[in-house]
Amino acid sequence: MIDIKNVNFAYEKSDSSKNCLKNINLTIEKGEFVVLCGKSGCGKTSITRLINGLIPHFHEGILTGEVTVNGNNICNSSLSQISRLVGSVFQNPRSQFFNVDTTSELAFGCENLAMPVNDIIERVSKSTEVFKLHNLINRSIFELSGGEKQRIACASVYATLPEVFLLDEPSSNLDSVSIENLKDVLKILKDMGKTIIISEHRLYYLRDLANRFIYMENGSIYGEYSRKEMSELCSEDLAKKGLRTLNLNHISKKACENKAQNINFNFEKVICRRGKKDVLNISKLQIPKGEIVGIIGKNGAGKSTFVSCFSGVLKHKGKIFFDGKECKGKSRLLRSYMVMQDVNHQLFCESVKEELELNVTEDRKVNISKILEEMNLQKYKDVHPLSLSGGEKQRVAIGSAICSGKELLFYDEPTSGLDFTGMNITCSMIKQANEKALLSMVITHDLEFLLRCCTSVLHIEDGVVKEYYSLEEAASIAKVKKYFILKEEI
Amino acid sequence: MEFNVISKRTPLWIDPRTKFAMLIFIGIFSFTIPTPPIAIEVLVLSMPLIFILAYGMISTVIKSSIVFATLIFIQVFITPNVTSGYGIFILSIFGIIRMFFPIGVTAILLIRTTTVSEFLSAFRKLHLPDAFIIPISVMFRFIPTITEEWKSISSAMRFRGIGVSPQNILTKPMLTLEYMLVPLLMSTSTISEELAAASLSRGLDIGIKRTSIKEVYLGIIDYIVLCFMFGLSIAMGVGII
Structure with missing residues (x-):
C-alpha cells in the first residue's frame, strides 16, 4: 500500500x-x-x-x-x-x-x-x-x-x-x-x-x-x-x-518529598457563573501549603475555571483564605503565575534574560544568573525566547515565574505532547520551582506524570470538587490509577 | 465578546452576498451623510438588527439598541448645549463612535451568522478567482481564533503585571502594544500555517471543482433587502433625504 x-x-x-x-x-x-x-x-x-x-x-x-x-x-x-x-x-x-x-x-x-x-x-x-x-x-x-x-x-x-x-x-x-x-x-x-x-x-x-x-x-x-x-x-x-x-498498570509511584504543612489555603463557597450556569461551585476545600496538586477531571469539568479563579484572573463569588486571612483576587493575581499549555502566549521579550528580568523590581534582589543556571538556560541568555524549542520555552516561562517571586504556580497540561525524557525534565523543573513557592497546581491528563510529580490530587467533576486526597498512601495511589485506567486490563 | 458562528439557518436567512451589500451600503451611508435624520438612521440600523434578532442573539440586539439610543440622546440633548473646546472634543469622539456603530453591528451579522463554507460558495457565485476566495474565507475563519488566542494572551499578561489596563496603556502605550502583538502574531502565524497544511491535505486547492452542502441563493427576502437599500440610495442620491 x-x-x-x-x-x-x-x-x-x-x-x-x-x-x-x-x-x-x-x-x-x-x-x-x-x-x-x-x-x-x-x-x-x-x-x-x-x-x-x-x-x-x-x-x-x-x-x-x-x-x-x-x-x-x-x-x-x-x-x-x-x-x-x-x-x-x-x-x-x-x-x-x-x-x-x-x-x-x-x-x-x-x-x-x-x-x-x-x-x-x-x-x-x-x-x-x-x-x-x-x-x-x-x-x-x-x-x-x-x-x-x-x-x-x-x-x-x-x-x-x-x-x-x-x-x-x-x-x-x-x-x-x-x-x-x-x-x-x-x-x-x-x-x-x-x-x-x-x-x-x-x-x-x-x-x-x-x-x-x-x-x-x-x-x-x-x-x-x-x-x-x-x-x-x-x-x-x-x-x-x-x-x-x-501499560498504565505498570507505573509505580515515584517518591516525592512532601513538604506539606498545616492547612493553609481555605476555600469557602467559591462560585463562578457563566451565563446562567454555575461552572464552578466549591462549598469547602482546604489545601495544605507546599503541595504539588494534580488537578484531574474530564475535558470541560471546570479545572481551568478553578485555576483561573484561584489565580485571580477570573472573578468569582465566595472567599479564599491564606493562613486564615482573606486574600482577594487582586492580591492573589500578584502572587500567582500560570504556565500555559501554549507557552508561546506568555513570552514577551527579546531575549531570555530580559524575559526573566521583566518583573524584577529594584527593592527585591534576584539572582538572575543563578536561576538561569538552575533552569539550564545559561547558554540561551541572549537568544530570543520564541526561537527555542517547546521544552526550553517552558523552562523560560517557569524561570520567569521564579524570578518574579511568584508563590502560587499553576500549570495547564505541561506534559501534553511530551516524550518520556521531556516529561521527566518538566517534572523535575516543577519540583524545583515548588521549593521556592507556597503551592503548585498542575492540570493534567497524564497519569505517568502525575505519579512522578504530584503529592496530592484534586478531582473536579462538573464544576464540583469530587475529592481531594494526598498521594501518600497506597490506597490513594490505587484510587487515582483507577480513575485513569477505565477498563480493567491484565 | 463571543464569536461563535451560528450555523443553523433561520426562516429569515439571507445570502452572504446580501450581507456584504448591506455592509457596503451602511458603510457608504455612514460616511457620506454625517448627520442623517434620526428616523432614517434608525431605519438603516434596524436592518441588520432584525436579522441578528432572527438568529436569536437577543442580548446583542438589546445591547446595541441601548448604546445607539445613548448616542442619539447625547446628540439631541447634550451636543447643542456644549460650547467649551474640551467638551466638543469629547463629543466628537462620540460622533465617530456613532459613525462606526452601524458598520460594527452589520459586521457582527456577517461574521456570526455566516459559515466559512457559505463564504466560499457565495464568493464562487460572484465568479471571483480562487486565489482571492480562499485567503479571504480563511480570514473570516480566523476572527474567532484570534479572539480565543487573545483571551489566553491577555491573562498571561496580567500574570506578569503588564496587562492591558488603563494605567499601562497611559504610562507605556508602545510597550503594552508590543507585549500584545508579539505573542499574538507568533501564535496566529503558527495556526495559519497548520491550518493551511490541514486544509490542503483535505483536498482544498486552487482550481479544483467544489460542491457545497449549504448552497447559497438569493431568495425573496434577499431581494426585498436589496431593493430597500437600492431605493434608499436613490432617494439619498436625488436629495429627497
Whole structure:
C-alpha cells in the first residue's frame, strides 16, 4: 500500500541536521496498523508528512528517494489527488478545522472532491452514525471539547472514505475518557480493513491495536517491533528509548518529598457563573501549603475555571483564605503565575534574560544568573525566547515565574505532547520551582506524570470538587490509577 | 465578546452576498451623510438588527439598541448645549463612535451568522478567482481564533503585571502594544500555517471543482433587502433625504 524507498529529506528552513530524515525504508501493507514512536523531534511527524504529500508539496526541502501510495508516486500527484487516498488527522485541534461549524467540517472533504450534494449528505449521516456524533451536529467548533474535536476530525476524514488514515499525535489534548473513545474509533477503522498509521507518544492505548511499532531516532528508523516484542520491553528499555509506558498498570509511584504543612489555603463557597450556569461551585476545600496538586477531571469539568479563579484572573463569588486571612483576587493575581499549555502566549521579550528580568523590581534582589543556571538556560541568555524549542520555552516561562517571586504556580497540561525524557525534565523543573513557592497546581491528563510529580490530587467533576486526597498512601495511589485506567486490563 | 458562528439557518436567512451589500451600503451611508435624520438612521440600523434578532442573539440586539439610543440622546440633548473646546472634543469622539456603530453591528451579522463554507460558495457565485476566495474565507475563519488566542494572551499578561489596563496603556502605550502583538502574531502565524497544511491535505486547492452542502441563493427576502437599500440610495442620491 505504502512504499517509502531510500528517502532522505531536509527541511529548507531548518539550519541544523535536526529535523531531517535519513535513509528511510518502510513498506506498509494494506490493512496494517502501524505506530511511529520515538522522542520529540525524531522524525515521526516528517514520515506522516511524506505519506500525505505535505512533504514535498507544502513543506519545502531537499527530497531524494521515492514515496508511493497505492502505486501513485507522491511527488507526481497533487495534494488534492493524494487527499482521496490518504486522510489526515492532526495534532492540534484548534488549527485543523477549516470550518467553524461541525456539519460543514464533516462535509468539507467531500465538497472538495466535488461530490453531488445528496451523496455528501448521505456520507455525512453515515459518519455521524459510525462515530456516534448525533449530539455534535450543527454545533460551533469552538464550543467543543478537545476529545469532541478529535472525533469530528476523524469522522470528517472518514466521510471521504480514504484507504489510508494518518494520525499525528491525536491524543495530545485528550482526557482518559476521550482517549478511550479514540481507541474505539480506531478499532472501527481497523475492523473495516483500513490502513492506519499513527505517530504518538502515548502508547498504552494502542497496545492492543497496533500490528507494528516503528521506533525512530534522529531521523532514522532504529527498530521495528511487533506487538508482542513491544509488550516484552521492560520499563527501563522504554525509558532509555524515551518512550512512554505501554501499560498504565505498570507505573509505580515515584517518591516525592512532601513538604506539606498545616492547612493553609481555605476555600469557602467559591462560585463562578457563566451565563446562567454555575461552572464552578466549591462549598469547602482546604489545601495544605507546599503541595504539588494534580488537578484531574474530564475535558470541560471546570479545572481551568478553578485555576483561573484561584489565580485571580477570573472573578468569582465566595472567599479564599491564606493562613486564615482573606486574600482577594487582586492580591492573589500578584502572587500567582500560570504556565500555559501554549507557552508561546506568555513570552514577551527579546531575549531570555530580559524575559526573566521583566518583573524584577529594584527593592527585591534576584539572582538572575543563578536561576538561569538552575533552569539550564545559561547558554540561551541572549537568544530570543520564541526561537527555542517547546521544552526550553517552558523552562523560560517557569524561570520567569521564579524570578518574579511568584508563590502560587499553576500549570495547564505541561506534559501534553511530551516524550518520556521531556516529561521527566518538566517534572523535575516543577519540583524545583515548588521549593521556592507556597503551592503548585498542575492540570493534567497524564497519569505517568502525575505519579512522578504530584503529592496530592484534586478531582473536579462538573464544576464540583469530587475529592481531594494526598498521594501518600497506597490506597490513594490505587484510587487515582483507577480513575485513569477505565477498563480493567491484565 | 463571543464569536461563535451560528450555523443553523433561520426562516429569515439571507445570502452572504446580501450581507456584504448591506455592509457596503451602511458603510457608504455612514460616511457620506454625517448627520442623517434620526428616523432614517434608525431605519438603516434596524436592518441588520432584525436579522441578528432572527438568529436569536437577543442580548446583542438589546445591547446595541441601548448604546445607539445613548448616542442619539447625547446628540439631541447634550451636543447643542456644549460650547467649551474640551467638551466638543469629547463629543466628537462620540460622533465617530456613532459613525462606526452601524458598520460594527452589520459586521457582527456577517461574521456570526455566516459559515466559512457559505463564504466560499457565495464568493464562487460572484465568479471571483480562487486565489482571492480562499485567503479571504480563511480570514473570516480566523476572527474567532484570534479572539480565543487573545483571551489566553491577555491573562498571561496580567500574570506578569503588564496587562492591558488603563494605567499601562497611559504610562507605556508602545510597550503594552508590543507585549500584545508579539505573542499574538507568533501564535496566529503558527495556526495559519497548520491550518493551511490541514486544509490542503483535505483536498482544498486552487482550481479544483467544489460542491457545497449549504448552497447559497438569493431568495425573496434577499431581494426585498436589496431593493430597500437600492431605493434608499436613490432617494439619498436625488436629495429627497
